[in-house]
Amino acid sequence: MDKRTFKNHAYGEIASLARAMAHPLRLEILDLLANGPKSVEEMATIGQASMASTSQQLQVLKNNRLVVAEKRGKQVFYALASRQVYDAWMGLKALTSHVNPFLDQYIRTFREPYGTEQSLGTATLSGSDYLVVDVRPVKEYLHGHLPDAVSIPMEQLAELSGSLPRDKRIVAYCRGEMCTYADEAVKYLREMGFQADRMDVSISEMLAK
Amino acid sequence: MDKRTFKNHAYGEIASLARAMAHPLRLEILDLLANGPKSVEEMATIGQASMASTSQQLQVLKNNRLVVAEKRGKQVFYALASRQVYDAWMGLKALTSHVNPFLDQYIRTFREPYGTEQSLGTATLSGSDYLVVDVRPVKEYLHGHLPDAVSIPMEQLAELSGSLPRDKRIVAYCRGEMCTYADEAVKYLREMGFQADRMDVSISEMLAK
DNA sequence: TCTATATTCAATTATTTTATTGATTGTTTG
DNA sequence: CAAACAATCAATAAAATAATTGAATATAGA
Structure with a gap:
């Protein structure tokens, strides 16, 4: 050859x-x-x-x-x-963020009207003053979720929000950076008077035992 | 938006x-x-x-x-x-090896006539019974190389092989899995009666301080 | 068995990429 | 300044990919 x-x-x-x-x-x-x-x-x-x-x-x-x-x-x-x-796809996404500042800029611009430009990382969370909420469909929650997260799918947020605590900060996450469920959830919850923030969670963190 | x-x-x-x-x-x-x-x-x-x-x-x-x-x-x-x-490119290559067994198979088939199907990993090397030879062009050697490697560019291998030890195993490496310098070097050295093997080295290992 | 539904297949057109060629630009050297 | 050279540009034809549509297949349930 x-x-x-x-x-x-x-x-x-x-x-x-x-x-x-x-x-x-x-x-x-x-x-x-x-x-x-x-x-x-x-x-x-x-x-x-x-x-x-x-x-x-x-x-x-x-x-x-x-x-x-x-x-x-x-x-x-x-x-x-x-x-x-999944790892390769994440690698590709990371490289794009790195070589193409426009992507992150664009994502931030999109989040502005939701007030979610700043997102928390999982590392930031400590203590028990937070309630972590997984707003993806239940099936995805069952496939893997953060250990301390409760499932409140975006579709049911309105009906279930009554049971949420008003003295704790609520932290919502969904599929990742390109998913908008958490943005909508945070916007809605804030309008209802809750303290809410969006968090970026990777799938690996959700699948970790 | x-x-x-x-x-x-x-x-x-x-x-x-x-x-x-x-x-x-x-x-x-x-x-x-x-x-x-x-x-x-x-x-x-x-x-x-x-x-x-x-x-x-x-x-x-x-x-x-x-x-x-x-x-x-x-x-x-x-x-x-x-x-x-570079990391992303390596990630893509790793993914291909993983999902497409044909690639590794094909690489092995190519190496057969050189007798280099089995290559050593850097982890395998220990002790001082080896002479590690970098057979890339000098310029690339100078850009970064394994700490204990000497530079003998493939083009000069024939003229410089006289100075190589016959009591030590010679381990040759080049740009990576898709580079053929090391294969040619090993084939040539074996024909000249040396004990020679090919080694897979990543660029990160060459650049590590 | 007949119908509804989920998916795939096949075919066509539109759009992007690729490969190739020859001309052009900018730099060094005689 | 002219010649030689490295690299890029521009233009075109060929090939590959994408989008869209309607037909075909397979399964479940009436």
């Missing part, structure tokens, strides 16, 4: 994998699946894309072995192929 | 960066530049591409802030923009 052929093939294989991730919807899917398996329909709804497009992009991810599919009844549930896929 | 617009832009920015890496020559360039700055001409020669193509791909990397350029005389030297770029 020729040296040049070898290099072309080797770098080419890696480039193919990079290309498989190089698509907004495909990245959003990976980000979603980090929170647990999902059916095509769920992802299509959340990503506001058609079933056909969503399925098409899922095929790309599947063909590159980034996700695995399992058929249950007439639905197909997809999941990340492994922990490493 | 609309939630959907926000997500599309955010994921889109990250996807753009992934796309910037999704090209065999661009990846080869990043891999090369991890060993120190290089002119366009050098990279074109090593990558066996035209100056125009190489320059074109370098523009893509530069526009995405993965590399930086510095003009010296009539040459332009490029370098990795930061350590993080």
Whole structure:
């Protein structure tokens, strides 16, 4: 085998994998699946894309072995192929933040109207003056959550907010930096007179035992 | 700003960066530049591409802030923009190895005729029965090398091999898994009756103080 | 068995990337 | 100043990818 052929093939294989991730919807899917398996329909709804497009992009991810599919009844549930896929996606996101200051700037601008530009890190939390609330759908909470978090899905926040303490600071988190549930939750809670803040939590922290 | 617009832009920015890496020559360039700055001409020669193509791909990397350029005389030297770029590239490579067993298989097949399918890790080395040889060009050696390595560029191996010890095992390394200098060196040295092996060394290990 | 539903497939068009060529710019050197 | 050289630019054709649409498949439930 020729040296040049070898290099072309080797770098080419890696480039193919990079290309498989190089698509907004495909990245959003990976980000979603980090929170647990999902059916095509769920992802299509959340990503506001058609079933056909969503399925098409899922095929790309599947063909590159980034996700695995399992058929249950007439639905197909997809999941990340492994922990490493999530790590690589986080690495890519971190690199973008690092080389492209526009991304963080843009995220901050988006959060301004919610008053959530400053978010807490999990490290900041200590003591018991906080109530940590996981505002993702219950299924995702059950897949993995911060040890001391309670589940109040965003959809039920209005009806359940009555049971929340007014003497403690409430800290809400959701799927991550690109998820808006926590922003909406914080905005709503503050309007209802609660002390509320948004927190950035990585999936690894949610899955840690 | 609309939630959907926000997500599309955010994921889109990250996807753009992934796309910037999704090209065999661009990846080869990043891999090369991890060993120190290089002119366009050098990279074109090593990558066996035209100056125009190489320059074109370098523009893509530069526009995405993965590399930086510095003009010296009539040459332009490029370098990795930061350590993080290298980390992300390694992460991508690791993910490919993990999800695509074909890559490692292919690398092993290529090495077979050189007898270098088994390579040593830096962790394996202990004691002083080894002579570690860096077979990259001197400039790359000077940019960073294993603490106990001597520099014998592949091009000069034939003329300098006389000074190598026959009672010690020789361990050769080069730019990494996709570089073939060490393979050629090991093959040559064994043919000359030396005990030689190839070692996989990461750039981080070469740059560590 | 028939119908509704979830998903995938297939085909087409639009859009982006890639590869290649030759011209152009800027710098050094004779 | 002219020649040689490194690098980039600009333009084009070829190839790959993306988006969209409607049909096809498979399963569950009536």
